Amino acid sequence: MDIKPLLICRRPAPKACLKLPEHPLCRLRLGPGVVALLYFCQAGLVVLDASAASVPAAPDTLLSLSIEDLATVEITSVSKRPEALSDAAAAVFVISNDDIRRSGATSIPEALRLAPNIEVARIDSTTYAISARGFNGNTSNKLLVLIDGRTVYTPLYSGVFWDAQSVPLADVERIEVISGPGGTLWGANAVNGVINIITKSSKDTQGMQADLGGGNTERDGTVRYGGSLGANTSYRVYALGLKQDALDDQQNLNVDNAWNKQQAGFRTDWQGAGNALTVQGDTYYGVGDEYGLPPTSIGGSNLLGRWSSNLANGSDLQVQTYFDQAKYEYPDQFNTVLDTYDLSLQQHYAAGSNDLVWGGGYRTAQDQVTNTPTVAFLPANQNTTQGNIFAQDTIALTKSLQLTLGAKLEHNNYTGYENEPNVRLGWKLDDHSLLWSAISKAVRTPSQLEEDYYVYVPSIPLTELAGNPNWQSEELTAYEIGYRSQPGNTLSYSISTFYNDYSRLRSYSNPPFPLIPVNNMFGHTSGVEMWADYQALSWWRLSPGYSYLREYLFYEPGETDLLGFSQAGDDPEHQFSLRSAMNLPHDIEFDLNLRSIAQLPYEGAPGYSELNARLGWQINKHVEVSLNGDNLLHPRHVEFINSGVAQEIDRSYFLATRLTY
Numbered sequence: 001m002d003i004k005p006l007l008i009c010r011r012p013a014p015k016a017c018l019k020l021p022e023h024p025l026c027r028l029r030l031g032p033g034v035v036a037l038l039y040f041c042q043a044g045l046v047v048l049d050a051s052a053a054s055v056p057a058a059p060d061t062l063l064s065l066s067i068e069d070l071a072t073v074e075i076t077s078v079s080k081r082p083e084a085l086s087d088a089a090a091a092v093f094v095i096s097n098d099d100i101r102r103s104g105a106t107s108i109p110e111a112l113r114l115a116p117n118i119e120v121a122r123i124d125s126t127t128y129a130i131s132a133r134g135f136n137g138n139t140s141n142k143l144l145v146l147i148d149g150r151t152v153y154t155p156l157y158s159g160v161f162w163d164a165q166s167v168p169l170a171d172v173e174r175i176e177v178i179s180g181p182g183g184t185l186w187g188a189n190a191v192n193g194v195i196n197i198i199t200k201s202s203k204d205t206q207g208m209q210a211d212l213g214g215g216n217t218e219r220d221g222t223v224r225y226g227g228s229l230g231a232n233t234s235y236r237v238y239a240l241g242l243k244q245d246a247l248d249d250q251q252n253l254n255v256d257n258a259w260n261k262q263q264a265g266f267r268t269d270w271q272g273a274g275n276a277l278t279v280q281g282d283t284y285y286g287v288g289d290e291y292g293l294p295p296t297s298i299g300g301s302n303l304l305g306r307w308s309s310n311l312a313n314g315s316d317l318q319v320q321t322y323f324d325q326a327k328y329e330y331p332d333q334f335n336t337v338l339d340t341y342d343l344s345l346q347q348h349y350a351a352g353s354n355d356l357v358w359g360g361g362y363r364t365a366q367d368q369v370t371n372t373p374t375v376a377f378l379p380a381n382q383n384t385t386q387g388n389i390f391a392q393d394t395i396a397l398t399k400s401l402q403l404t405l406g407a408k409l410e411h412n413n414y415t416g417y418e419n420e421p422n423v424r425l426g427w428k429l430d431d432h433s434l435l436w437s438a439i440s441k442a443v444r445t446p447s448q449l450e451e452d453y454y455v456y457v458p459s460i461p462l463t464e465l466a467g468n469p470n471w472q473s474e475e476l477t478a479y480e481i482g483y484r485s486q487p488g489n490t491l492s493y494s495i496s497t498f499y500n501d502y503s504r505l506r507s508y509s510n511p512p513f514p515l516i517p518v519n520n521m522f523g524h525t526s527g528v529e530m531w532a533d534y535q536a537l538s539w540w541r542l543s544p545g546y547s548y549l550r551e552y553l554f555y556e557p558g559e560t561d562l563l564g565f566s567q568a569g570d571d572p573e574h575q576f577s578l579r580s581a582m583n584l585p586h587d588i589e590f591d592l593n594l595r596s597i598a599q600l601p602y603e604g605a606p607g608y609s610e611l612n613a614r615l616g617w618q619i620n621k622h623v624e625v626s627l628n629g630d631n632l633l634h635p636r637h638v639e640f641i642n643s644g645v646a647q648e649i650d651r652s653y654f655l656a657t658r659l660t661y
Contacts, residue, residue, distance in 0.1 A: 065096075067492050067535055071432075077176040077196040079394065079404070080185050080357045081316075081348045089404065089426035089436035091482055091496035091529055093117050095175040097200075102581055102591045104614040104628030104654065106213070106220055106242070108197065109162050111169060113595065116531045116545025116577050117179035117496075118193070121597075121605075121640035124647045125244045125257045126163035126288065129640050132179040132193030133500060134525050134551055135569035138642050142191035142444055142474075144182065148199055148280065150304050150322050154338065155365050155384050158189050158447040164298050164326060166263050166284060168222045168238050170211055170658070173200045179529060180498060181478045183420035183442035184406040185357075187388055191442045191476050192500075201278075202226055202269045203234040213656035215628075219243045235268040246289070247647045248636070257647075259288030261298075274310040279303075294331040301325050315349035335370040358391040367448065376454045378467070384448075387411045392422075400428040414446040415473050433485040444474040450506065450517045464514035472519050477501045493532035500525045505553070505568060507561040520561070521568065523553035543579040566602035570640070574598040587618040589626075603641035609633060624658040 071086040073096075078088040085094060093115045105111040109128040113120045119136045121129040131140040141158035144151065145165070152165050175197050182190035206226040213220060220242035228234045239262075246258040265282035281303040287295050304322035311317055324340040346359030363386045369377045392406030404424035411417050422440035429435055450471040455464070482496035504519035531545035550573065553565045561567070580592040591614040599607040611633050616626035629652070631637060636648035 065098075067486060067489055067533060070533055071486050071492055073174070075174075075176050076198075077178055077182075077194055079392065080346060080359075081355070086432070086434060086484060086486070087426070087428075089402070089424045089434070089438060089482075091117055091179045091480065091494070091498075093177045093179075093494075093531060095177065097170075097172055097174065100169050100172060100175075102589060102614060102616070103593060104591075104612065104626065104630070104656070105169065106218065106654065108165055108167060108169075111172075111175065112177070112195070113577075113593075114579070115175075115177040116547055116575065117529045118177055118195075119571060119575065122649055123640045123642050125247050126259055127642075128162045129570075129642075130160070130162065131569065131571075132177075133498065133527065134549055134571045135192065136571050137569045138640075139449075140569070141447070142189065142476075143193050143195065144186050144190035145195045145197070146186075147197045148304065149306060149320055150302060150324060151342070151363075152324075153189060154326070155367065155447055156336070156338075157449045158444055161298070161326075161328075163259070163261075163286065163288075164284070164300065166240065166242075166261065167197060167199060168211075168224055168240060170209060170222065171199045171205055171224065171236070171238070173198050173204075179496070180438070180480055181420075181422070181440040181442035181476060184392055184408050184422040184440065185390060187361075187390075187408060187410055187420070188386070188412065188418060188443050188445040188473070191444050191474070199267070201234070202236040202267045203228075203271075205236045206234065208659075208661045210659045211656065212659075213654055215652055215654035217245045217650055217652040218654070229268075232272055233268065233270045235266065237264075237266045239264040247649065257289055259286060261286030276308045278306045296331070297327075297329045299327045299329075313349070314351075315347055317345075317347050319343075319345050333372055334375050335372070337368045339366045340364070353396040355394040355396075356391065357393075358389075360387070360389040362387045377448060377452045378454050379452070382448060382452060383413075385411075385413050402426045412445050414451060414471075418443045418445065418473060432487065434483070436480075436482050436484075438478070438480045440476075440478045440480075442476045442478070444476075446471050446473065454514075465508075466514040466516050468516040468518065471506075471517050472504050474505050474519070475503045490535040491532065493530065495528070495530045497528050498526065507555065507559070507567070508563055510560060510562065515562070518559075520556045520559040521553060521565075522556065523551065525549060525551045539583045541581045543581075545575075545577040547575045549573055564602075570600045570602045570605070572598040572600055572607070589614070589616040589618075591616075597639070600640070603644070605638050605641045605646070608637045608639070610637060622660055624660075626656045628654040628656065630654070 073085045073094055074082050075085050075088060075092060075094060076082055078090045078092055095111060095114045099114050100111045103114055109120060109130060112118050112130060117132060119131050123129055123138060129136045129138055129140060131143050135142050139157045139159050145160050147167060152160055154161060178194040180193060182194040186194055209224050211222045222238060222240040224236055224238040226236035241262045243260040244258060261284060263282060263284035267280035270277045283301040285299040287297045289295055302322060302324040306320040308318040321343045326338045329335050342363040344361030346357060348357050365384045367382045369380045371380050388408055388410040390408035392404060394402055394404045397403055407419060407421040409417060409419055420441050420443060422438060424438040426434055426436045451467045451469055453467050479499045484494040486492040501524045503522045505521035506517050507521040508515045509518050527549040529547045534542045536542055549571055553568055576596045578594045582590045584590055593612040596609040597607055610631045612630045613632060614626055614628045616624060618624045631649055631651045635651050638646045638648055
């Protein structure tokens with residue numbers, strides 16, 4: 001191995017280079033603030049036809065949906081078939097379009113704060129640590145995220161680049177958040193949870209809408225137009241832009257990580273007799289500063305097609321394919337172009353006491369890396385493939401008792417075949433209560449980080465790292481019990497408990513060098529997640545949430561690790577949230593969102609409590625204005641310390657206007 005890349009320290013304090021980070025990708029992210037694999041450094045014209053446009057009906061507001069309506073919201077992520085939320089044998093929380101609107105969120109990560117079963121910590125102006133049931137960090141790798149069926153996953157480190165994911169939030173129908181493994185249906189890397197972001201059909205977004213806003217830390221705007229092409233075909237097009245200011249560190253120094261992004265896209269839907277076709281796509285480009293160095297950039301495009309049909313035998317068939325290209329450019333550091341091609345098929349068939357979903361898929365990802373003096377991947381050009389078949393059957397044992405059995409067989413070119421089974425039992429105690437339990441297995445397959453990278457810093461002793469072609473998949477066996485109930489027409493609640501047993505977790509070998517990733521860590525976690533909706537008055541709803549997490553990690557006998565347990569994640573033991581939504585006279589809305597997060601144990605980020613508030617006024621059917629205030633309890637606070645770097649999140653305000661025609 002003759003490549004000896006030279007890493008350049010990106011932190012102003014030389015002593016920072018001497019501290020070990022949580023793992024070699026401690027500084028990897030997209031957009032501003034990117035430093036790739038710094039192991040020992042911390043540092044078409046569209047014609048708008050006015051005659052075709054129509055003013056959409058006013059959307060259902062949060063308080064117009066009764067407690068009963070919320071319980072019967074239809075979801076698809078738990079079993080890959082439509083089912084009522086009240087019948088789902090899993091810990092699933094649904095964020096509605098109106099939840100997002102009334103929260104004042106301007107990005108997907110901020111909208112995910114509404115889910116009490118998800119950990120969300122902002123690291124800097126564009127980077128978030130997001131996970132479920134622990135193992136949270138800058139490069140969290142046990143959470144699978146989908147946008148309209150397209151997996152937004154990078155094989156670079158088995159995670160999500162959140163600053164590359166933008167969706168016009170007004171077009172989101174719902175976000176289904178599952179805490180707990182979903183490998184049987186969704187495959188490898190759906191270890192601790194699944195987030196499924198589902199946008200509205202274009203037939204539900206007709207007419208013109210513009211969302212414009214700005215404040216002391218960010219400015220953004222989105223324009224969308226929807227129309228129809230005949231009786232069966234509808235479409236929409238959109239464009240958005242955003243600008244995010246830089247944050248300060250704890251010494252009040254501007255860290256120069258401001259960034260901006262532009263994105264455009266379309267969706268068209270056709271519906272015929274028993275058949276439906278959706279075609280949609282996006283393209284985006286963003287530029288960010290990086291501590292006074294040359295700007296970094298992200299960019300990409302995607303195109304998705306989905307066809308579904310009701311077959312003569314009463315089954316439903318769906319075929320989906322997509323192409324996704326993502327480009328990450330860090331001058332003099334790290335450049336990559338990732339092309340992903342995906343094809344999947346699934347069929348849903350119900351007969352007698354059986355409700356069966358089965359299918360399969362194939363994905364290939366072609367990653368072309370430009371090795372630089374900062375980091376090397378060997379080989380530089382890597383093709384990864386993944387094929388799978390799965391089946392899951394829900395069997396009605398009695399009128400009130402259902403047994404679900406499922407398994408997925410998946411093949412990847414690193415570890416070969418992986419099997420991910422699950423068994424679930426749901427017991428309807430009455431029309432409004434469900435007791436459920438589950439035992440599941442899930443795996444996190446190797447990424448290029450574990451297999452293919454090589455890093456060496458000649459000027460700093462003990463800095464040689466290399467990939468390990470023998471690294472094995474991380475494994476989870478999860479045990480869950482949950483209860484969901486609606487005891488009256490003013491209250492519903494959900495309680496879930498879990499015990500997760502992990503094996504073959506990633507750690508790093510002891511000297512001699514190079515250090516390589518090995519599977520010498522194991523452990524278990526346990527916890528409780530609970531949330532509720534309470535209709536205090538006809539015009540006032542309260543939604544509390546709480547989660548508790550305990551983690552116990554160990555090394556195999558005789559093994560240790562220079563990096564310590566912090567490389568696995570940094571998680572609060574307690575999280576509490578309380579949302580208040582009020583509909584006041586004269587079409588005025590007043591919303592409060594309180595959250596309290598316990599201290600993080602490893603990097604020392606202190607616990608904090610913060611309050612977001614929104615005051616909105618629907619002036620008429622065409623104009624809505626709102627004033628949002630975020631982090632109102634403190635001028636600044638830290639949410640996550642990333643390998644010794646603590647950036648402070650400012651108190652902020654945001655004035656927003658929505659125009660609809």
